[in-house]
Amino acid sequence: MTTLKLTNLSKRFGGVVASEDVNIKVPTGEIIGLIGPNGAGKTTIVNMITGMLPVSGGTIHVGDIDITHAAAHEICRAGLARTFQNIRLLNDASVLDNVLIGLHRHEKSSTLSALLGLPTSGRETRALKVRAMALLAAFDLTKFAEYPAGGLSYGHQRKVEMARAVATDPDFILLDEPIAGMNDVESDALAEIFRDFARNGKGVLLIEHNVRFVAKLCSYVYVLDGGKLISEGTPENVLKDPAVITAYLGAEYA
Amino acid sequence: MLAQQLLNGLVVSGVYALFSLGFTLVFGIQRILNLAHGAVFMTGAMVAYYTVDGGGPLWLAFILAVIVSGCLSVLVEITCFRRLRKTGDEEFGGVVSSIGAGLVITTIAQQVSNTQILRFPFETFPVVIFRFWDLRVSMLQLFMAGAALLMVMILGYLFYKTAFGRRVRAVTDNEHAATLMGINPNRVYSQTYFIAGALAGAAGVLVGLAFNSISFVMGEPYMMFGFAIIILGGLGSIPGALLASVIFGMVQTLTIAYLPSGLTDTIIFASLFLILLFRPHGLLGQEDAGNLGSRR
Amino acid sequence: MSNFIAGYIPLFDLYCLHVGLALSQFIVLRAGVFSLATAAFAGIGAYTAGIMAVNFGMHPALGVLCGTLTGMGVAIVLSIPLARLRGVYQAIATVAFIQICLSLNIYSEGLTGGAMGLNNIPKTVGTGTLFVFAALASYLIWAIEKGRLGRAFNTIRQDEAVAASLGISIRRHQMLAFAISGALAGLFGGLEAYHSYAIDPRQFGFHLLITVLSYVIFGGRNSVIGPLVGVAFLIILPELARPLAENRMVIYGIMLILVINYMPKGVADTAIDAIKARRLKARGGADI
Secondary structure, eight states: OOEEEEEEEEEEETTEEEEEEEEEEEETTOEEEEEOOTTSSHHHHHHHHTTSSOOSEEEEEETTEEOTTOOHHHHHHTTEEEOOTTOOOOTTSBHHHHHHHHGGGGOOSOHHHHHHTOHHHHHHHHHHHHHHHHHHHHTTOGGGTTSBGGGSOHHHHHHHHHHHHHHTOOSEEEEESTTTTOOHHHHHHHHHHHHHHHHTTOEEEEEOSOHHHHHHHOSEEEEEETTEEEEEEOHHHHHHOHHHHHHHHOGGGO | OHHHHHHHHHHHHHHHHHHHHHHHHHHHHHOOOOTTHHHHHHHHHHHHHHHHHTTOOHHHHHHHHHHHHHHHHHHHIIIIIHHHHHHTOHHHHHHHHHHHHHHHHHHHHHHHHTTOOBOOOTTSSOOOEEEETTEEEEHHHHHHHHHHHHHHHHHHHHHHHSHHHHHHHHHHHOHHHHHHTTOOHHHHHHHHHHHHHHHHHHHHHHHHHHHOOBOTTTHHHHHHHHHHHHHHHOTTOHHHHHHHHHHHHHHHHHHHHHSOTTHHHHHHHHHHHHHHHHOTTTTTSOTTSSSOOOOO | OHHHHHHHHHHHHHHHHHHHHHHHHHHHHHTTOOOOTHHHHHHHHHHHHHHHHHHHOOOHHHHHHHHHHHHHHHHHHHHHHHTTOOHHHHHHHHHHHHHHHHHHHHHOHHHHOGGGOBOOOOOOOOHHHHHHHHHHHHHHHHHHHHSHHHHHHHHHHHOHHHHHHTTOOHHHHHHHHHHHHHHHHHHHHHHHHTTSSOBOGGGGSHHHHHHHHHHHHHHOSSSTHHHHHHHHHHHHHHHHOHHHHHTHHHHHHHHHHHHHHHOTTOHHHHHHHHHHHHHHHHTOOOOO
């Protein structure tokens, strides 16, 4: 059991404070939610965790590994995978190829053998393809393996993205607004997949706008507004918190 | 003598400004690096030459050059770039396409001119020298500086004080939104390309008159200088291009005057390289210009 | 009969040499690096090899090796500043680099012979050698494409953020792509030097840049077949008819415009994609 820990995380752009003293803990095996109105700073947090934005203050730890100042490509190695708000798949590549790249982290053959096409490299590629197909099967995507990913329906593309994230074999998955634009049936299907992640021992940080979805799925919720955490707790408690209601709806409803 | 070189440099800056403004304008509005710009510049010079050669007066040659260059620029836009906007591949595709256009234009010019170096007949522009304070200025230099200044002022007026200018700035900011407000982006682009080409053509005529050596390859060194200038000024920035033209014109004139020849080019390109290394957005360009931008 | 074939040998030599250069251009574009510096690396390789032979009497095999290593070394050094740039900025920087190399070459007359070029290079490389190297280079690029490097390059080119999120180091991979590109260009530059008695700076300037770019644009930037097809087509085309040869540059220019606008993937890749799509359809469409 390890924890993804954000400790007093802060971000300043010159004089503007985008995030201030954010403390979040995501244990493996749990689904933790992060919600907040638009402009609350959720994207800033995501970008800091994934190494896309330099951190102004505080730390980020994946278990014992300090990834506060790690470069973007080192985050994956530390065991943290992410999905994107606007599903960034390689549209021209096949579904299988998209998942195959997810396995990149596990490729061990030397650069030299990759350059020269030595048998070890070829063997490894074949083994990876088998793993990728297995992943596709787990997500019920086998029949799409050879199709260009860009041609799939939105729901299926989401699943390919999930499969790719899982391929990196992460301890933690950061889901950035994964059900945007989906109806309840589609989002329920994804919810099952997320519960599976947790059941398989991964820690899930779910960033979402859809408060109902978060309430159904998460065991603990953090609420962000104006860059600061204004509330945290179980979904029932958080939704009743006057500070949260004020942030979303205005003071008159608190 | 230093003051004289500075004066010469200023005149040269004017011509560079005319050339670079069009170059940076097109990049600013469409993020396309139009490598055919040098060929358009050369076309202006050739049109002027052939007009004069055919017996026409210089003022007619100038006007024709400007108009033909403008139209040529629009033609390039329509045939080479318009389709790319739909696929969204302007950055790479624009470079490739414009290389092709430049190639076609210069080769045609080569055939037309029979690979000769063309020279204006003597006294096409009256040779009059003024002297004051130890400096000599020719009427041609005055004309060049004056023409450049006038055109830059007209451009400034067009861009910042007219409805047309507002339309251009709207489309530059956000093409889709501008369309929603009833602006026809195709027309705006064509007009912008016309202006860019016209300025380049004017620069071509001036250079042709000044050095009296017009050939189908004359655009190439200017393209290189153009790169350096617009990078220095910041890709897409008009004030930047102006400022950079002055700096560049001065520096080039001074290094040619005071340093061994052959080194000038190396210095220029090494400087360009260094600028790209440390400050790719130049003096007045947007901050995140050269870096890991958002990929489509 | 043998005369007939003999007449085509120079063409075949040219093909082999330019396949190497096209592959050098191909691999950088593959990795998302907008570099046009292949011509410069080729020049560096050619001059290194040539100078080694003429001034030091070095054995051609060693000379070619020197050319390759110099090309690779310079490319690696160049990749460091270029790592911060993207898109047109990289392109401009590499074009400036070509110009710098050209200017320095002409300026250093003592070493390179300046504008007159380097002469009296022993012709020690023949058609057989060229073919072997061209085949090896093609194999190298094909092997890269099939393996994890090719997959990494591909991902970086299409979406850097995704690549980073999957643990792919963009800097390291782009430097590698540059190194391979520089090595290939340096290698084939060296081979060119030992193949043609004399080299001059203009050979490695903008004409070569445009030619090499054309091969890859025309043939395709996605699969190895692209450069192979591109070089073949653009070399053979001018040979088909006199007027085509005389107007070579106009034809290249028109071709660049047409291909990038109407068949941006290039001839070979468009065909490959069409075949793949038809195969999928024949298999019976999946309900997507």
